[in-house]
Amino acid sequence: MSEVKFKIKRYNPDKEKKSYFQDFTLSNPVSGETVLSALLRIVEEQDGSLCFRYVCRAGICGSDALFINGKRLLACQTQTKILKQPIVIEPLPGLPVIKDLVMDMDPFFEKYDAIEPYLIEPDDNIGVDEERIQSKKELDKIDLFTTCILCGACYSACPITWTSSEYLGPHAIGKAFRFYEDTRDAGGKRRLKLLDSEDSVFRCHTSFECVEACPKNIPLTEGIQSLKRSIMKYKIKKFLRIERD
Template sequence: MPDTITLQVTRYRPEAGAPTLQEYQVPFREEWAVLDGLNYIKDQIDGTLSFRWSCRMGICGSCGMTVNGDPALTCGTFLSDYAPGPVRVEPLANFPVIRDLVVEIDDFMRKLPKVKPWLVRDEEPAVADLEFLQTPAELDAYKQFSMCINCMLCYAACPVYAIEPDFLGPAAIALAQRYNLDSRDQGAHQRLDVLATADGVWACTYVGECTNACPKGVDPAGAIQRYKLTAATRTLRSFLLPRAAR
């Protein structure tokens, strides 16, 4: 095994022009993730390097970057996977770059509230009735889609989002489906007008790269396809059933 490994890191300053790749030699240790290599650069070589991270445990989702061409959580991607190197670390694709490896996610933050990713109830219950019991089977219906950590890897991998910035995107739709499938939620009809649109599920061409990129096994592509069936069924019912029977 080598003593060191080369990290080729994108450096970008808006005032300095186009992004460039800068090479750094970091110690090669099998237990080190790519994030450890970046922290070594930040602490020992170049304190001007900018990137996001928080928990270092695959929970917060903030350390998502492009590693050798693929969107990944740098805390869960190990240097040993790329030995003998080099390892190219770039910002996530499909997002404006603020500085170095830091991207702007304002677009996602604007879209997320549109799908109402919270429990919607038709009537507010009394304080004494705030507990909504749920069976294990009811939990299993949506549990997979609840694992999303908003890491944005699916947006970086999505070819539709790359060319159609109005697309709601995989994570937002998967989170909407998480609540649509929750037995405690009564807001599915409110989300329909947002999801069943040209910028919602119908924009998806089912390439499936969002699911491949997801570090938590959420399967946003599957969530989108399931909702397409729901939307199509409701539209068909609106044409075939008398209004009183809907």
């Protein structure tokens, strides 16, 4: 009879002073069992009080990014058979814990909201019922950035978010790049001005930890660097009076 062993971080801030690891053993893992399926089995068969998030089970909703054997991974996309045992499962480091493996994502989403994560219509297009066509080349520039599932892995991995609670974070800046470079977006200068702050792009020290952590392989640092260049170009043009506010 085969077994899979787990060490899962438990914490209930309402009742416990500190977190601890609890051991679980599952027998007869099904072929291709994922960490998420194993967690669901633990809840069904052994401890119904274990808390974690999930929705789609398909790598789309981004709700089950966890720290698994020291790596930020999506539980639904990670098979137990490829992991060294005992499989150690923790919440994403750097995020406050609500209970067990459930993190408080409010600061993460507040920063996401702050960059205006939607297409801004050009004034002359409001009310116009026509498609705005994008070329393949135009789409290619932002395509990978549109695949972000807001899982929080990059935010947890970024060393700047650990030291500065105000830093926007790679997820938000990556999304800002996605809209700034979208040829259908009229945000332009408004987006650059919003990003030209102490707690935004210029805080990034290009450590690439976010890129390493991203399950969608989004080149976040490239996007951040590109926005830095766009902001500098805009400021130089303004200084030379080639560009107005």
